[in-house]
Amino acid sequence: MRSLEDLLELQGLDSSIDRLLDRRSHLPQLAAFRAAHQRLERLDAEITAAAATRRELELSEDRAEGEMKLDEAKVQREEQRLFAGVGLTAKDLTHLRDEVAQLRERISRREDEALALIDQQQAAAARLAGLEAERRVTLADKERLEAEIAAEWKAIDAELGRLEARKRETVPLVDPELLDLYEEIRPIKEGVAAAALTDGTCGGCHLKLTAAEEIQVRREHPPRCLHCRRILVTR
Ligand SMILES: [Zn+2]
Known part of the structure; x- marks a missing residue:
């Protein structure tokens, strides 16, 4: 009968071990950790894309500013010729005046474009800052969960070690x-x-x-x- 009592003792230990192993692999923090990990991966991809968009907008704006400066220099040159008026026929003057008017129009259009680009750039920067803030919060969450899981596992493993030791003592008492x-x-x-x-x-x-x-x-x-x-x- 002693062997059967010991078997019941072994069953109790095995059931406790099973419960602990189940708890170890189903900690609520594990699901939260996986979710945080996936969110971080998604955020990293979104941050890369948002940073590329902002960079593109910066380049477009630089380009627009550069072209505007060229047009402004050109308009200045043409106006100076116009003001000097030396050696110009009436036809030349009309032509120059038209050209200056066209350049001024183009500059004004480019100014509008540059302003629109600045707006878009600011929106892109704000989006990037928002994503980076979300990433910091998510990373902190993930690290906190990681520490909690490690602490829980440490406690569970210590208890498992204790139960396994008792199991090693009990098994030889049971009839093979x-x-x-x-x-x-x-x-x-x-x-x-x-x-x-x-x-x-x-x-x-x-x-x-x-x-x-x-x-x-x-x-x-x-x-x-x-x-x-x-x-x-x-x-
Ligand atoms: Zn039964």
Whole structure:
């Protein structure tokens, strides 16, 4: 009977180990950590794209400013010729005046374009700053979760170590054949192969045995539940 009691002790240890292993791999922080990790990856991609957009807008604005400066220099030159008026025919003057007017129009258009680009650039910079702020918060979250998971795992692993040590002491106390049967049943019975029979009720499937069934069960070696076939430890 000692062997059966020890088997029940082993079952208790195995169940505790199973619960801890399950908790270890299903910590709520793990799902949150994975979500934060994915959010960071998405943010990194968005930040890269937003930075490229801002850079493109900066280049476009630089280009627009550069072209505007060229036009302004040209208009200045043409106006000076116009003011000097030396050696120009009436036709030349008309032509120059038209050209100056056209250049002024183009400069004005380019100014509008440059202003629009500055607006877009500011919007892009604001978007980038927003994404970077979100990234900092997400990274801090991820690091906090990482620390929490590490602390939980450390505690669980210490408890697992303690249970495994007790298991190593208990296993040799169980009859090897009984142990084989136990290991055979455990995987197919949700981890519970041995249960106590208390007041005629199986601790594994919680079904009751009649008095006659109980007598029949107690005669078996080892006793096994008629309903679920688990090993029963009778007291
Ligand atoms: Zn049962």
